[in-house]
Amino acid sequence: MLTRKQQELLLFIHERMKESGIPPSFDEMKDALDLASKSGIHRLITALEERGFIRRLPNRARALEVIKLPEAYTPSLKARRGFSPSVIEGSLGKARPAEEKQAPAAAEGSVSVPVMGRIAAGVPISAIQNNTHDIAVPMEMLGGGEHYALEVKGDSMIEAGILDGDTVIIRNINTASPGDIVVALVDDEEATLKRFRRKGASIALEAANPAYETRIFGPDRVKIQGKLVGLIRRYQ
Numbered sequence: 001m002l003t004r005k006q007q008e009l010l011l012f013i014h015e016r017m018k019e020s021g022i023p024p025s026f027d028e029m030k031d032a033l034d035l036a037s038k039s040g041i042h043r044l045i046t047a048l049e050e051r052g053f054i055r056r057l058p059n060r061a062r063a064l065e066v067i068k069l070p071e072a073y074t075p076s077l078k079a080r081r082g083f084s085p086s087v088i089e090g091s092l093g094k095a096r097p098a099e100e101k102q103a104p105a106a107a108e109g110s111v112s113v114p115v116m117g118r119i120a121a122g123v124p125i126s127a128i129q130n131n132t133h134d135i136a137v138p139m140e141m142l143g144g145g146e147h148y149a150l151e152v153k154g155d156s157m158i159e160a161g162i163l164d165g166d167t168v169i170i171r172n173i174n175t176a177s178p179g180d181i182v183v184a185l186v187d188d189e190e191a192t193l194k195r196f197r198r199k200g201a202s203i204a205l206e207a208a209n210p211a212y213e214t215r216i217f218g219p220d221r222v223k224i225q226g227k228l229v230g231l232i233r234r235y236q
Contacts, residue, residue, distance in 0.1 A: 002051065005189050007070055008033055009044045010053050014066050023064040040187060047189075110136040111147075113169065119150035119183060121157040121164070121193045137169055141230040146172040148226070150183065150193070157181070157193060160208035166233050168193065170226035181228040187221050196224070 002010065012032045016024045026038045035041060045064075048054045053070075057063035112134045135149050152166045160181060162168065176182045176196040184205055185191050194205035197214070203222045206214045 002048075002053070002070060003189050003191075005033060005040075006044050006047055006051075006053075009041070010048055010066070010069065013054065013064060014069060017064075017066065035188075040189070043187075043189065110138050111142060113137045113142075113147050113149050115149040115151065115167065117150060118153050119168070119191055119193045121152050121154040121162055135167060135232065137230065137232070141169060143171070143229065147229070148172060149232075152193065156207040156209045156212040157195075158209050160195070162193070162208070162231060163233070166231055168228055169230035169232065171229045172226050174224050176224045176227055183225040183227075185223040185225050186217060188223070191225065193228070 009029060009032075012029065013023055016022070016028075024032070026041050029041045029044075030038050033041070033044075045054070045056070049056060053066070053068055055065045055067055057065060113136075115133050115135050137147070137149070147169055149167050149169050152162055152164060152168055155164050162181075170183055178197050180196045181193065182196045183191060184194055184196070184203075186205075192205065194207060194215075197204035197206050199216055201219060202216050203219055204214050204216050205222070
């Protein structure tokens with residue numbers, strides 16, 4: 001599954017090649033995705049190649065081949081202008097009219113919350129962009145605001161009681177206080193679940209497992225996508 005930026009770049013390359021038969025330059029890609037430098041494009045190209053969506057042809061400048069497109073591909077990049085990168089999308093816990101609900105109604109005393117995919121508690125991985133299914137969450141866990149859920153992949157937050165396979169409940173908010181466990185989007189590309197700290201003017205994303213290092217970023221590289229408010233665990 002692709003991140004938003006990876007999908008935007010893939011569709012931009014696809015549309016440009018349909019129009020002219022020639023892949024765009026890295027400068028054109030950078031401008032189209034509104035990135036500050038070409039290093040971000042290099043990372044996106046590498047990620048797309050690793051996931052099997054494109055292929056770089058050897059010994060040819062600007063030689064890219066689109067092998068496949070996302071299954072859910074319908075709009076072109078032009079139709080998506082004005083998009084603001086985000087890990088989360090959709091209803092984010094807003095109540096839908098009864099006739100529009102496709103999932104079974106939540107039990108009395110609970111609220112149906114969309115599960116938006118998978119989040120890394122370890123080395124950052126791509127976050128799934130779409131509402132995969134809904135989950136019933138006790139109302140007392142939520143409080144005010146909009147909420148969504150993510151399935152945890154990784155073990156970097158085990159000392160905070162968050163295990164691989166858990167489902168975390170996230171309040172949709174773009175601010176955090178030191179010590180909060182947050183969904184952080186790094187460089188508009190990768191999402192991770194970490195404890196939020198400040199190191200002077202920089203932001204530290206701190207693991208709860210001594211096997212992982214705290215990662216330090218400039219404030220312009222990290223966007224807060226939500227704050228942990230609850231956790232659901234299934235036992236088999």
